[in-house]
Amino acid sequence: MVFRLHGSGIVTILLNTQLLLNQTQTRLNPNTPQNIYISISDIRVSILIIIIIIIIIFFFFTTSSRIYSPSSLSSSITALNRLVMANREGDPALGYLTRKETEVKLPRPTRVKNKTPAPIQITAEQILREARERQEAEIRPPKQKITDPTELADYRLRKRKEFEDLIRRVRWNKSVWVKYAKWEESQKDFARARSVWERALDVDYRDHTMWLKYADVEMKNKFINHARNVWDRAVTLLPRVDQLWYKYIHMEEMLGNVAGARQIFERWMSWEPDQQAWLSYIKFELRYNEIERARGIYERFVLCIPKVGAWIRYAKFEMKNGEIGRARNCYERAVDKLADDEEAETLFVAFAEFEEKCKETERARCIYKFALDHIPKGRAEDLYRKFVAFEKQYGDREGIEDAIVGKRRFQYEEEVRKNPLNYDSWFDYIRLEESVGNKSRIREVYERAIANVPPADEKRYWQRYIYLWINYALYEELDAQDISRTRDVYSECLKLIPHKKFSFAKIWLLAAQFEIRQLNLSGARSILGNAIGVAPKDKIFKKYIEIELQLGNIDRCRKLYEKYLEWSPENCYAWSKYAELERSLSETERARAIFELxxxxxxxxxxxxxxxxxxxxxxxxxxxxxxxxxxxxLLDRTKHLKVWISYAKFEASAIEEAEQHEELPENVLLEQKKLCIQRARRVFENAINYYRTSAPELKEERAMLLEEWLNMESSFGELGDIELVRVKLPKKLKKRRQIEIDDGPAGYEEYIDYLFPEESQASNLKILEQAYKWKKQKVASDDEDDDDMDD
Incomplete structure (x- = not known):
């Protein structure tokens, strides 16, 4: 079978090959502005692609008549296409590497199977020692020696080129300029060194360290005029940098140019520098014994910097030169100008110590007192301490006491300044002033104290504060004996209290008692009436009723009790006292009616x-x-144990009442006693029946009742029947019960239980009943067994 390449497959191969070649040419183009480095992997991929292309072309053109496996050729084409596509998916910045080849591969975490310690342990010291032993020797470049001017010129050229290139890159780096200039200085080429310094100053002339180094180079190489030029330019451009002025003046003084140094100082003073610059100028003049010049500088100094420290230095300067009058004049001028300054305390202390050194103790005392009167207490701590020490040394007993009082006054002022609502400090301060006896000061402190009203309308915040008003009123009445001011104090206090939220019965009663002491009953009644109308309280009603009762106004007392009961109808004390009043007036029916109500x-x-x-x-x-x-x-309302006991005791007490009638015959008296005993026993029996039937759980109360009954029978003597009660007494049993809380059981506790005689009999009957049932069941079961055996 002949395999033929389709036109589309050939076109695909050619296009992909052309794409790879274009990318390769782009990476290998030397004219590309970027710095491109071809890795080994890029070269390997390019060679592989070229080889594949050559093989395909060779087989295509030379052996087209041979038979190939279509699957092998198609797999080759597919591999080429995949290679091209993988190259497309790769990162362009990494050449022909794919993402899979360029991804970061982290080592897989290994699981430690054996966690036991190794037999040989490696320490950190051992690792460091081995690393040091195996360290290779450092390779140092060989030393070069310059032997002729040509080599020196080449070396300088190369070095200058390096510095110039470095400056072009990091122009703002000052250390580069300094190294460049110092290198030129080391080459003794001072003109070039100055040129470098000037170029550096053109970059940033505000950096004073560059000026200092530039001037130091000129001074070190004894170029004095150049150094003066540098310093002059520096202080002109940067007049607020004190170090430049100090260096400039030091250079001139070291050269012996005192006039030039003084001229520089004058230039500097025209800028009105800080205190240290003026003091340096003064020390400069004093080094050359120019006292008048120094005094003139001090005059200019205190005018330029009008502070306490400047004036004190001026006065000490005059004192050191023996000019006591001038020194005192300096202190007086300073006091006139700086009496209200924050540092006035230091000035007055220095002034007083100056007068003390001059043996002017009276003048020093006057200065201390003047200062204490004019300086706020919060800034006079050192002044008080110095004044106390001064009085202990030069003053009499009265003066010492005044000084100590002043010191304590300062302490209290500091405390109330930190926390004005600390009323305990105000009380101590007031007691101090009262011990001195100055009325104006006492009233001033009282007024300042009561001006600090509590911030919240809650009674707990006012409880200490209200005593300031009470003490103020008592002081005005008893010590100052000013009746009108006392009345005003009470009136203002009552106006200040928010009676709708809370009130103080004490202040109402004190105001009323004050009016009574002044024989002003109408005023007292008016105050107490207002108290009842505005803020009624038990104390006010009780005291008002007591006052009217002492005055014998029974009708007013009755009206007050009616008002009292209208305001508080649940108050048993008021009902009892009202009935007691009526009884004391022999108004039995009225008293009984009040009790019924x-x-x-x-x-x-x-x-x-x-x-x-x-x-x-x-x-x-x-x-x-x-x-x-x-x-x-009462028993219809409550069945309390105390009610039963009180009732029984009342019935038994009728015996004592009968014994008071000694004129009765003995048999009649004996019958009455027996009747009273029977009534008392009837009460106890009713109580026992109630606890046995209606309240069986109250065993302890029932036992206590029997104990009281037994005691009472014992007190009856021959008429008593102790055995009647003794048979009813219970047995005490100690038992345990579990304690239950929210989280569950919490242990056991012991308690006393009571077993009464009827309960023991009932328990015996229950046991017999259970035994009878058991016997009956057993007999029935035996009969059934006999029947089964007969069958």
Missing amino acids: AIAQPALDMPELLWKAYIDFEIAEGEFERTRQLYER
Whole structure:
């Protein structure tokens, strides 16, 4: 079979071959502007493609009459097409490599099968030592020696070319310029070195380090005029760089050109530099003993920089030269100009120490006091300390105490400045001022303290603050004895308190008591009436009623109690006190009516106290039948253990009442005693029946009730029946029960249980009943077995 190539297959092969050749020519073109490097893989692929093309052409033209396998030729063509397509898919920047050949292949993670430690361990020190031992010797280039001018000229040319090329690439790198200039300097070609420095300054003249190095090169090689020229240009272009001025002046001074150095200083001072520049100028003049010139510079210095440090230096300069008058004049001028400055404390301390050195203690004391009066307390810490030390050294006892008080005053001022709402600091500050006794200062501190109102309308924030007002009012009344100011203080305080949210009964009562002390009863009643209308409280009602009761105004007391009960009808204390008032006035019916109204209220805060007061009232009146009725009514409401015990004790107490009637015959008295005992026993029996039938779970209360009954029977003596109660006493059993919490059981606890006699009998009956049932079942089963055997 003859295999013939179709026209489309030949065209495809030729087109693909032409495409590969074009790509190869593009990569091998030397005129391409990019730097192209042909890898070994590109060459191998190109050679392979050429060989395949030659083989196909050779077989096509020379052996067209031979028989070929169509599958082999078609596979060759397919391989060529795949090679071309793979080349198309490859990255153009990587030649003929495909993506599969150029992808990053990471090593596969190996699984360690044996994790036991190796017998020979390798340490880091061993690895480093082996690396150092196996390190090859460093290859150093041979040293070159220049032997004739031609070689030197070539070397210089080559070196300059390197520097110039480097400068063209990194023009802004200053270190390159410096190296270039220093190399020219090392070659003693100073003209070229200056040219390099000038070119570097043209690039960036604001870099003062370039000027410093340029000038140092000129000075090092003793080109003085060139160095002056460089320094002059530098300070002209960069007048705010102090280092340039210092170097320039130092050069002139080292050359002995004092006038030139002074002229440079004057040029510098025209720019009004900082403090250190002026001090350097002054030291320069003092080195040459130019005192007047230095004094003139100091005058210009304090005018240019009017600060405390400048004036103190000026005054110390005059003091050092023995000019005490001039020094004092400097301090006085400084105080006139800088009395309100933030650093005024330092100035006053220095002034006082100057006067102290001059043995002018009175002048120093006046300076300290003047400073303490004019400087804010927050900036006078050092001043207080110095003043205390001064008074301890030169002052008397009174002066020392004043100084110590001033120091403590400063401490308190600092505390209240940091936290104005720290009322404890205000209290300490006020006590300090009160110990001194200056009324104006005391009132000032009080006013400042009460001006710091708590930020929130909550009573817990006001509880300490309100005592500032109370102390203020008491001070005005007792110490200052200013009645009108005291009344104003109370009035302003009552206006300030937000009574709709909370109030303070103490301030109302203190204001009313103050008016009573001034014999102004109408004013006191007005204050207490306003208190009841604006912010009624128990304390206000109690104190108001107490005041009216002391004055004997019973009608006002009744009205106040009515207001009290209208405001708080659940208040058992008010009901009891109202009834007690009526009883003290022998108004028994009114008192009984008040008690009846009280116990009829739907809600009471402490009903047990009210009932007790009512019962005690009836007992005191000798109304035993009414008392029994009250106890019965109370038991209808509650079956509490204390009520039963109190009821029984009341019935037993009738014996004591009967004994008071000594004129009765003994047999009648004995009958009354027996009757009282029977009533008491009846109460206890009712209580026991209630706990046994209606509340069997209250075993502890039932046991306590029996204990009280036993004690009472013992107290009856011969008339008592102890055995009656003893047979009813329970047995105490110690048991355990599991404790249950939210997370589950939490162990066991022991508790005391009570076993009463009737419960033990019931348990015995249950045991007998179970035994009887068991016996009956056993007999029945035996009968059935006998019947089966008969069958």
